[in-house]
Amino acid sequence: MPDPAPAHDPMPDPAPAHDPVPAHDPLPALAADASLDRPAGALDSAPAPHSAPAPDSAQVRLAGARRVLRRLRPTTRRGALRLGIAGAGLVALLGVGAVGIAIAVPWAYGEYGFHPERNAQSWAALTPRYADSTLCQRCHTAEFSPWQAAPHAVVTCESCHGPLGEHAATAPVPATDANVVVGALPGTIAEPRPDLCVVCHERIAGRPAAFPQVTLTEHYGGATCRACHDPHTATAATPPDISHPLAKLPACVVCHAPAGLKPLPAGHVESPDAVCRSCHRAAGPGD
């Protein structure tokens, strides 16, 4: 208990005249402590004029509690019985409450925050629709092998063919392969859309320049992509060179008309010569 210095009034005094340097006092908190401590310590010797009434009220409260306890203590057998019944009732109430909570609150409540973990499990339990390409090679070896070696190997089967998890799970497979579920209903693979190549390979703004792409209006537009291009190997069929001289001949389509000398092969449409010769090279040096 620091003895309050005479220069500092231990009691907080609003008058600044008593505190010589209120703003620059290095130990203002200490002085405040001293002022607070003083009444408590002063109780031993002489009651300070402004001593707090707290000890008295505490004693009063303690005495009140003792009185309540004394009153609760049963003095008769009947009173003891009642007290016991009341206690048992309280325990039973807590028990019912505990059972109620156990019923109302899921067991996993709180594991992931305020929700049952089984919700996350139910999300995880959904069945995938897309399988993965490794399943396809079990049957589709003719397409799978060249695809694996081609530039399109980065494009998975289902990227073009769509979700095939169900097909892979139900389609008949060679009997030796025990890992695949053999179902009764063979799935069917829908033919890819004729314009599917365009989705990736059409030249549009924003597409990385290094990616192979064509301007459709400048590319041969008379046939489907797959008339010339094999999507599995990602190679184009090599068009045959023109096997005859072109000098003094009319336009290609005059002879290569549907009813002409040598009709256009399937997948071709009648086009200007320039379009034909964008793929078919002329044979003679003079042409």
Add this chain to the structure above:
Amino acid sequence: MSDRDMMPGDGRPRGGAGLSRRRVLQGGLAALPALLGARILAGEGPAGAGTTARAAEPPTPPAHDPTAHDWAFVMDTTTCIGCGRCVEACKLENDVPAEPETNRTWVELHVLGRDGSVAVTSPDGGIGSFPAGEAAIPAEAVANAYFVPRTCMQCENPPCTWVCPVSATYVTPDGVVLVDEGRCIGCGYCLEACPYGARYMVPAGEQTPKGTAGVVDKCTFCYHRISRGKLPACAEVCPVNARIFGDRNDPASAVSVALTERRVRAMKPSLGTRPRVFYTGLEGEVE
């Protein structure tokens, strides 16, 4: 002093005690079935009731330790070609409604002009690629243009879970923000809170993959696929590997390598949401 005086607590509502106790017990007994019903409806109904289409197969969730993973995505805008196969795959895999404005994932075309202007387009969410020759900014004025695959950022500090008044949306230990569709009341607060616009309200007449209507749905990182060791459907079908998904706990995973070796940035990092989806080649001004 009589007994009654000695035991004020027991005798207080002497006349009404029996009646009150009976009422309490009756109320409790009546409440128990209600509590059970509420638990079935709220906690266990959605998981078990699996009202429609997609029964779990196998019926139990896959063996999956949600604490063992730290999922993350790297979206490579330098290779994305904007084909939109991811958008289609997501819709097919997750029963996302066909409406063009309801998407768990979508692709945007960001065109930056030399004058600092920014044009962001996403026709039908980018499904089926982008139209050619339709540039918001003339080609000669374009400074940069690239495709940005968008999805839920699966924030480590997600605003959507904060605002949900019924705690229906939560973060799994492996870092996926999911919606407890049995608890969601469809108020749409999370749609407003999400800075990335990653959530949608299931339209009238449509359902979530779990057959729930009138609730909010969002990307789950294909939780049913990743918990089986598969890639999310969008990453599975991406023909250019622009969507790099994996486990950050595995330093050899593609996503760990990408995060280590590529210069990546999160979207809107100043919001402090700490996304799990990162971007390469993204310029800050187009967020």
